[in-house]
Amino acid sequence: MLNTGIYKDVFEQALYSLSDNKLRSILSILGIAVGIGAVMAVGSVTEGVRDYVYQELESYGIRTIWIFRDPEEIKNPNRAVRQGSGISTEDYEFLRSSKTCCPAVRRVTPQVYWAEQKPVRVNGVNYLLNLEGVGVEYLTINNDQLEQGRNLTNNDIERRNPVAILGPTAAEELYGKTGPMGKSFRYFDQKYTVIGVLKRKSRQIIEQVNADTYDTNKRILIPYTNLQAILGSKDIHTLLGEAESLEASVDAMDQVRTALERRYSGRFTYKTENMQKWIDNAENYINKLRLTGLSFAALALFVGGMGIMNIMSTSVIERTREIGIRKALGAQYEDIRFQFLMEATAVSTIGGVIGLVLGIFATYVIGFSTGYDFRPSWMIGIIAISVSAIVGMMSGFFPSRHAARMNPVDALRHE
Amino acid sequence: MILLQDVSKTYYLGEASVPVLKHVTLQIKQGEFVAIMGPSGSGKSTLMNIIGCLDVADSGRYLLAGTAIEHMTESQLATIRNRYIGFVFQSFNLIPRVSALRNVELPMIYAGIDPEVRRHRALTALQIVGLRDRAEHTGARMSGGQQQRVAIARALVNNPQVIIADEPTGALDSHTGQEIMKLFQQLNTNGKTIVMVTHENEIAAFAQRILFVRDGMVTETRLEHITGKSNIGA
Numbered sequence: 001m002l003n004t005g006i007y008k009d010v011f012e013q014a015l016y017s018l019s020d021n022k023l024r025s026i027l028s029i030l031g032i033a034v035g036i037g038a039v040m041a042v043g044s045v046t047e048g049v050r051d052y053v054y055q056e057l058e059s060y061g062i063r064t065i066w067i068f069r070d071p072e073e074i075k076n077p078n079r080a081v082r083q084g085s086g087i088s089t090e091d092y093e094f095l096r097s098s099k100t101c102c103p104a105v106r107r108v109t110p111q112v113y114w115a116e117q118k119p120v121r122v123n124g125v126n127y128l129l130n131l132e133g134v135g136v137e138y139l140t141i142n143n144d145q146l147e148q149g150r151n152l153t154n155n156d157i158e159r160r161n162p163v164a165i166l167g168p169t170a171a172e173e174l175y176g177k178t179g180p181m182g183k184s185f186r187y188f189d190q191k192y193t194v195i196g197v198l199k200r201k202s203r204q205i206i207e208q209v210n211a212d213t214y215d216t217n218k219r220i221l222i223p224y225t226n227l228q229a230i231l232g233s234k235d236i237h238t239l240l241g242e243a244e245s246l247e248a249s250v251d252a253m254d255q256v257r258t259a260l261e262r263r264y265s266g267r268f269t270y271k272t273e274n275m276q277k278w279i280d281n282a283e284n285y286i287n288k289l290r291l292t293g294l295s296f297a298a299l300a301l302f303v304g305g306m307g308i309m310n311i312m313s314t315s316v317i318e319r320t321r322e323i324g325i326r327k328a329l330g331a332q333y334e335d336i337r338f339q340f341l342m343e344a345t346a347v348s349t350i351g352g353v354i355g356l357v358l359g360i361f362a363t364y365v366i367g368f369s370t371g372y373d374f375r376p377s378w379m380i381g382i383i384a385i386s387v388s389a390i391v392g393m394m395s396g397f398f399p400s401r402h403a404a405r406m407n408p409v410d411a412l413r414h415e
Numbered sequence: 416m417i418l419l420q421d422v423s424k425t426y427y428l429g430e431a432s433v434p435v436l437k438h439v440t441l442q443i444k445q446g447e448f449v450a451i452m453g454p455s456g457s458g459k460s461t462l463m464n465i466i467g468c469l470d471v472a473d474s475g476r477y478l479l480a481g482t483a484i485e486h487m488t489e490s491q492l493a494t495i496r497n498r499y500i501g502f503v504f505q506s507f508n509l510i511p512r513v514s515a516l517r518n519v520e521l522p523m524i525y526a527g528i529d530p531e532v533r534r535h536r537a538l539t540a541l542q543i544v545g546l547r548d549r550a551e552h553t554g555a556r557m558s559g560g561q562q563q564r565v566a567i568a569r570a571l572v573n574n575p576q577v578i579i580a581d582e583p584t585g586a587l588d589s590h591t592g593q594e595i596m597k598l599f600q601q602l603n604t605n606g607k608t609i610v611m612v613t614h615e616n617e618i619a620a621f622a623q624r625i626l627f628v629r630d631g632m633v634t635e636t637r638l639e640h641i642t643g644k645s646n647i648g649a
Binding site: 321322327328329330331332333408409412 | 464467469470489490493494496497498502504508510511512513517521522525526569573
């Protein structure tokens with residue numbers, strides 16, 4: 001029974017209902033607009049934040065895995081072996097050269113560090129920085145780039161050359177604005193020469209998301225063999241690996257752990273980590289952000305929807321006689337129902353379109369004021385408009401039913 | 416065309432039951448112009464509503480163009496009103512704020528007729544009532560007589576068998592009323608069956624037959640019998 005002629009009729013009637021109830025219309029449209037604007041802005045901004053988070057995580061190497069001995073085990077008095085890291089240089093060499101043990105692992109590198117940081121000295125001043133002993137492949141795995149200078153070489157590792165790569169913050173703390181290349185510092189009794197400086201890594205979102213205090217820009221990297229020599233052991237504290245992909249990182253962790261346990265016949269237990277925890281944290285954070293925004297949006301949409309319901313109820317009562325006329329002329333239940341449902345939907349979709357514009361604007365404003373490049377997501381836009389239409393239909397449900405159920409004789413008699 | 420047999424209708428107001436129509440039997444033939452008269456509260460509006468398929472009787476039979484109406488659903492009644500009946504009301508009852516053309520198109524919208532055909536037929540109907548050039552005017556910009564003409568065009572446009580007019584001149588001055596009645600007469604000459612409720616003798620004089628309703632009962636009468644009665648037109 002429905003046909004195209006009804007749409008124009010319905011649209012005209014919707015505009016009349018609006019102009020008849022100007023103040024209520026404006027308030028309801030505003031409610032819907034604010035709600036849809038919020039949906040749009042929150043959706044776009046959280047999409048944007050997610051992109052940034054993944055970019056940042058990517059810059060830390062999203063396929064990275066860590067393998068180390070379970071620290072609880074070292075403290076456990078019942079364990080036979082309470083000393084050592086459970087990973088030696090030989091293990092690393094084995095993992096690095098074996099073609100069969102760990103197919104999901106692309107490369108590994110050792111990491112050695114002091115349990116508590118020891119200072120480095122420049123011109124008699126002590127600085128506390130994050131000093132790590134690493135291998136040649138560390139930079140690749142960690143997605144680190146050199147701002148200037150060169151990477152460590154196998155030669156540096158074998159000969160225990162006293163050379164160092166600095167993070168950008170570490171370079172500034174040690175040498176101020178003057179170029180750090182070729183400068184030196186003392187660590188224990190050795191004099192180290194700076195051969196490279198790392199590019200700065202963004203950590204603003206990761207800091208918010210994880211509240212992590214480790215500043216990657218304050219690193220000093222030296223050959224791991226130097227630190228082993230200072231510590232007087234062949235221990236490697238953590239093996240840093242790169243999986244073939246984020247998905248493969250679970251397999252990669254299993255493979256390395258199994259290989260190590262087999263090499264020590266189960267004397268040590270190992271812990272492994274990948275970026276999943278960070279990703280989960282980030283997703284949690286994004287979800288919290290989104291939930292807050294969407295609760296606000298839902299409230300505004302509810303208020304707007306109630307407003308539309310109110311307008312429509314009033315409109316139905318004011319137009320009782322008109323409904324009677326339409327029924328006398330042969331309008332079916334569905335025709336009347338459809339007309340008022342569509343009127344409600346039209347009103348709320350007008351709010352939705354205004355809200356969309358507001359939301360796009362808000363997205364840019366939020367981006368501008370926080371310094372991020374957020375862009376409206378068209379996907380979210382389509383969702384937002386659909387939500388506004390659905391709110392309209394829900395608001396129109398009862399008023400339109402009331403209208404459609406009217407008895408034509410009574411409706412015609414209505415003054 | 417219209418055949419009512421033993422039709423009764425009772426309204427219930429709380430505990431009290433008010434019989435409005437009592438065993439009414441009447442027949443209106445195709446092409447007749449019939450006036451329904453009677454004092455207010457006599458049941459003539461109810462009779463008109465039943466004939467117009469806006470309301471259904473509690474008991475009795477109603478055949479409209481050979482179709483039994485009495486057991487129809489709401490939806491079937493709406494279709495019957497749309498295809499078989501055209502309404503003209505005392506207060507014109509145009510949909511406010513929309514143009515004459517869109518008012519006249521409305522019954523065809525509900526009949527599901529193509530937009531182009533619809534427009535053409537609506538303009539033709541407006542032509543018949545002499546308002547072809549006012550098609551885009553809204554009710555507020557037209558005189559009462561013009562509005563009633565638009566309403567008549569709207570009643571005609573689906574080519575119904577019966578036109579039901581409820582005091583069609585009640586809101587018009589006598590000169591305009593006469594013109595509207597001439598229009599009805601013209602439609603009747605062209606074959607339309609017209610059932611008109613009125614309480615004015617000079618308006619009823621346009622009809623060929625007069626049905627007089629009193630206390631829920633209908634009697635066939637002649638105008639000169641009514642002229643002397645005092646309680647008409649309350």
